[in-house]
Amino acid sequence: MSEVSEVRRNTQTPEAKRERPLLRLLMLALPERQLLITALILLLIATVCDVAGPLLIRYYIDDHLVKGDFWSAQVALMLSTYIVCLVVAALCSYQQAIRLNDVALNVIQRLRERVYARALRLPTRYYDDTPTGTMISRITNDTEFVKELFVHVVGAWVQNGFRVVGAFVGMALLDVHIMLLCLAFLPLVLLIMVVYRRLSTPIYQKARALLSDINSNLSESLQGVRIVQLFGQQKEFIQRFTRLTNEHFRVRHRNLKLDAALLRPLVDLLHSMALTALVFYFGQRSFVESVEVGIIYAFISYLGRFIEPINEITQRLSVMQQASVAGERVFRLLDSSEAPEFDGSKTPPNHRIEFRNLGFRYQDQGPDVIRSLSLEIPPGSFTGIVGHTGSGKSTLMSLLLRFYTPQRGEILWGGMRLSEISHIDLRTRIGLVPQDAFLFPGTVYDNITIGRLAGELGARTKPEVQALLAQYGLSAAFAALPQGLDTELSERGANISSGQRQLVALVRALVREPEILILDEATASVDSETERLVQRALLGLRGKMTLIAIAHRISTITEADQIVVLHHGELIEKGTHTELLAAHGVYNTLYKMQRQELLIATQATTPPAPSET
Template sequence: MVIRRLLTYLIPHKKALTWASFILILATFADVIGPVLVKVFLDQHLVPRSFDRGALIILASSYLGLNILSAILHYYQLVSFNEIALKIVRQLRIDVFSHVQNLEFKVFDTTPAGALISRITNDTEAVKELFVGVLAAFVQNVVFMLGVFVAMFYLDVRLACFCLILLPIIIILMISYRKVSTKVYRRLRQELSHLNAKLNESVQGMNIIQALRQEKRFRREFQTISNNYYREEMVNIRLEGLFVRPAVDLIYTWALIMVLNYFGFQSLTGPIEIGVLYAFINYLDRFFEPVNMMMERLSQFQQSFVAAERVFELLDDRRVTSKGSSVDSPGISQGKIEFNDVSFSYDGDKGAKVLKSISFTAYPGQTVALVGHTGSGKSTIANLLMGFYPVTQGEILIDGVSLSRHSHQELRSKVGLVAQDPFLFAGTISNNIALARAEIREKEVREAVSFVQAEDFISRLPQGLQEPMGERGTTLSSGQRQLICFARTMAGNPQILVLDEATASVDTETEEAIQKALSKMRQGRTTIAIAHRLSTIQDADLILVLHHGEIVARGTHAELLAQEGLYYKMFILQHGGKEKE
């Protein structure tokens, strides 16, 4: 149950919650006593015209003191409840973010980034409102309503019992509103998720949108989604307009008529106390004030409840990567890689395999190159080796041990990846390079930069290694970003290198420098190099030619050229149709 799971987050804050509740009870007591003091003044002083100065000073001082005390106590209980709520939501948001970091890559393949961001930001923000604005308000109002009923029973037991009829009516109204609104709010949150997903996609691909002059088309698509969200919002507003204040005001009017009729009929048989009449009407008004507030908060509660469902749905996603046991995990020392009859499909459909019976061995210190046309399965092999996707058919071994037995900590620390699309985080160049290891000194960062020959362009930057970068390193060229990624990988001192089109984003001049760095990087390390340009892998110990997920040829550069197969045709095409020498 969602509410039960949310309440479990209160357990670490039991002491603070008890203290805040105690302050709330004191504040409620101060609020409830006020009308009783006014009743005493009316019935014992104003009506009989008994103006004892000492008694009046005591009454006035008590009334004023209670109001001041109530204001102070309400301030402290409000701050206390909100502080607890903010701590709870902070922990919930951290839990969600931590869980998302451990999800399998196929979750990100099938779920728009904007939809995930919406759950982590918008939905957790709505849950925050549940704790800050809803649960705290509900507790305060319920305690206050109980205090009002206690005061009513003190004044007139029969009329208080009669007023109890209001409770089931209000509860039925709340339950009815909750049932009707749940579906509306679920659709509302879904449309908001679509809105964020579209916005995120459009902002990231703005250069393509403008280059292809598709601004009008994307504006129409965004407008369609915005219109859907608008329609759901209007349904929500109409629902609130019907169930919230108008319905409660109608019940309040009926209750007021009932109380006035009671005192009216009582006046026919004898005198009535004006103070009691005042106090009852005052308490009735005070009783419906929190009811109105709770009904208005109920709308917020429904939005928060649906948002919490979506958050817990994400937390309950069991598609997490298998981390392996860090205790039993064998170390990676040699770097021998074996693929034994590995087949794989991203969607789990056996009829749509990306890899089909892949088998090869990369011995320690060897460079194995993967070549082939787009979609042949090269990057998938790298993804499986990195543990981004679980192996479903066949087996991958590192140093003779199944990949599933290696913990993620061991695997990711000993296998260095340089992706085709260099990804840098907002921050400094030094911080990005230091991501490779938990603890790394500036000297080691500089050594990694020197190793990949990136010190020339970094030294020309105003702040050198401390140069701040925007999101994804947009202030640098693609070649510079790739050099930093190389330095980041080498700073981790991996045993195995995975180079996924590592030089694809580098210009010819920079590539020559990187090739020298790559030669040094590969020394003593097992390297899996995915290449589009065949000139970059001619010195590989083994070249695997992939076609439609299968290895169709294997050998050295010279051997594959001699076979005059697919590799030969690719080589001829890349060299302008010139025959091999």
């Protein structure tokens, strides 16, 4: 589901709900109380010094300049005080800006760490519906916009808020009536801000959603660039990307027009109206009494000190709205339920696995993938699982690994429910070799020991890994790599063959010394030599740990203690290889089909015998 379709359901959001992300973002700064308090004190000092400037100039004009007193000891004192106020205001503003930026950077660092940690703890089901590009967008782009809130909005709003209050205090010290006249324009400014927020929120929501879809499109097209080129789909992908970017441009253009209409122009209009009202007031007053030039200067100066902060605040409304929408997306991720940690402290007495009347579906309203399945896997045994594509083989192992939770039935390990075993204990006792082995950039040795970092309990040195390879007859396969265990791998291990990737994944699982080893169609897409190596390794592991092999090639599991046949999520046959062949059921059919395919493939690759002359 795209982000745009999701945001369409949220555009008619109540105001209270829209305010909550912004409030939650601001609450993130509470751990930085000391820095905030120091910054506010510095800002207060800077504001007092800023307010004092026009008052000093007013007294100089009316009490000295008008009377011809251009220079005296009192004037020198006023000038010195004025200069000191300017210097102190500048220094305090600089120091408070640094502290507010420190607050912002600390908040964003903690937020990014929280978002990344939550992303790693989310259940697998969450990623079934959320594209990788969307997740990357939330962790990087959205948190970057939140940073803009703290760096460019919060500091500016606090600083300019103090300046506005200071300007009105300075006006009140001179003339309360004129201050009230200027204050009458403040509700109009607040009205502009409220209207802007209401109109801009759905625009920013759609813009952020489109940007997320653009990232998703980029991620999938670049990861699958070989397939795109193989099928000649460059034009179609470019057109899809162009449609997204054009739509994003149109939405952003609407936002720019809204900014141009409601922000600076309207505030400038209010400034002109306030200045006109001020001049008219002093003009009317001059007919009744004399008006001091210094007061006029001071009020015009304070009016500028009132309007300019308002302009800065309104100019940052756009950034605030983007940060608020980005924060809403980030909190949607943070509020997602984590995968259960299973805080049980029990240790299974043995490795017997039992599935009891298991039922599972990926979607609440979707079809059953596993149906009333019951199966027992004795400890130390070798169990093979076969079946047509979509029969539920991999899903069954995902349930055992707690990637998903079954809706019906239960899974027992040593007579204990999986929920009674801790999450860490569960995962460390099970090794998995997936069909599509995911390798990280780094050396082969780094990928093998990824589960046991240097210095940790059970960490493996290179000699220990080499001994493990020799134990299972895999030394020659790894010695064939350009630099052996020190071979540098590119992203996803693209610079080695699929068979070599599978062997790395197998050793990575074995180095953890698991009690249960699961091979999820690990030989489905490898060559016959790699399959032979895997089979030999399995025979060496037999009896040392419980082996569960989901097999596409039946030849991999012919020596298994029991073979389970799944069909549409149901267990329909179970027995040894010989017993199942004798039963002439689904397994027998699968075996004959693979034998026939192998025979045809062998004949196709065997050159014809030379004709006799």
